[in-house]
Amino acid sequence: MSLRDAIDNFYERLVQDAIDATREASDTADFLTDVMCVALNRLPARYYRHTIDMMFYLADEELKEMKANSLAAVKQAREFVREHQRS
Structure with a gap:
């Protein structure tokens, strides 16, 4: 197992x-993959090794803010990807 496989980004x-x-009925897998990439690029990385560590040390208010930031980033990313779709 590589070291890279031992960590994850909580924002993912x-x-x-x-x-x-x-999600909308017309969303394709390619569209959503692009949305995810754009959204993640707009958010800071929050790496962790074990999920329990993130959940134990993360304050409720911080988690709430991270969820709100993720939703905002996804909404912005959806618009960006729609405007810049490949022909």
Whole structure:
């Protein structure tokens, strides 16, 4: 196992949840993948090794703010990707 496989970015989970919450019937897998990439690039990285560590040390207010930031980033990313779709 490589060291890279031992860590994750907590925002990936939050952005995925925000994408699921804003999913539209016309969304394709390619579109949503682009949205996820754009949204994650607009957010800071929050790396962790074990999920329990993030949940234990993260204050409720901080988690609430991270979720709101993720939702805002996804909404902005959806608009950006729509405006810049490949032909």
